[in-house]
Amino acid sequence: MTIREGQSIPPHQDNCFGCGPRNPAGLHLRMQRNGMGVVADLVLDERHEGAPGLAHGGVVAAALDDLFGGVLVVLGVPAVTANLSVDYRAPVRLGRTLTLSATCTRSAGRKLWMHGTVTDANAITTEATALFVRVGLEHFSSHADVAGPPFGDWIGQARTPSPDGSGASGVR
Ligand SMILES: CCCCCCCCCCCC(=O)SCCNC(=O)CCNC(=O)[C@H](O)C(C)(C)COP(=O)(O)OP(=O)(O)OC[C@H]1O[C@@H](n2cnc3c(N)ncnc32)[C@H](O)[C@@H]1OP(=O)(O)O
Numbered sequence: 001m002t003i004r005e006g007q008s009i010p011p012h013q014d015n016c017f018g019c020g021p022r023n024p025a026g027l028h029l030r031m032q033r034n035g036m037g038v039v040a041d042l043v044l045d046e047r048h049e050g051a052p053g054l055a056h057g058g059v060v061a062a063a064l065d066d067l068f069g070g071v072l073v074v075l076g077v078p079a080v081t082a083n084l085s086v087d088y089r090a091p092v093r094l095g096r097t098l099t100l101s102a103t104c105t106r107s108a109g110r111k112l113w114m115h116g117t118v119t120d121a122n123a124i125t126t127e128a129t130a131l132f133v134r135v136g137l138e139h140f141s142s143h144a145d146v147a148g149p150p151f152g153d154w155i156g157q158a159r160t161p162s163p164d165g166s167g168a169s170g171v172r
Contacts, residue, residue: 018066
């Protein structure tokens with residue numbers, strides 16, 4: 001699956017908490033390709049509140065984690081989060097149009113390192129880094145039927161990792 005610059009990233013699956021359009025409790029993230037990364041706008045509301053008037057930190061972390069999952073779609077690499085680290089630099093306010101962006105900064109073997117930010121009016125509120133580890137189809141198919149679209153579409157076309165773990169394009 002080739003996704004061109006500026007084109008929408010399909011949801012990982014329709015019920016994904018981050019980007020699935022069918023999940024009533026989800027964030028309904030809509031990502032676009034930006035270079036070898038992705039961007040998305042997000043408005044959080046009282047459903048996502050932690051401290052009064054402010055977003056719950058776990059929700060912000062989940063949004064960034066899902067954006068990293070969007071980067072995987074751009075790269076065509078099936079992988080999962082092994083480690084996620086979040087720096088909360090400023091409170092995230094509800095009712096604001098936040099800009100989220102994520103990219104893969106490096107890869108080696110099965111490992112991919114991600115970096116992402118949340119900005120509000122061009123000021124960074126949150127910054128995250130993550131380690132993703134490439135997995136095979138069985139990681140997903142042993143828990144659910146993953147053959148159908150959209151998940152099956154893109155995982156079916158994902159590059160099979162070579163023995164040395166290489167295969168992702170556009171990452172160092
Ligand atoms: C279609 C696609 C859809 C993609 C998915 C689309 C949805 C995306 C949604 C957002 C993402 C998620 O929420 S994903 C869901 C949350 N994550 C998970 O459920 C993952 C659960 N964990 C696992 O399944 C496993 O621990 C794995 C796959 C991550 C790793 O297990 P493994 O395959 O046995 O590999 P293992 O040998 O342990 O590790 C491989 C290398 O990574 C390193 N490593 C492993 N874990 C860590 C760690 N926490 N911190 C540092 N380093 C680590 C190891 O040292 C090793 O380095 P070296 O010795 O080689 O140097």
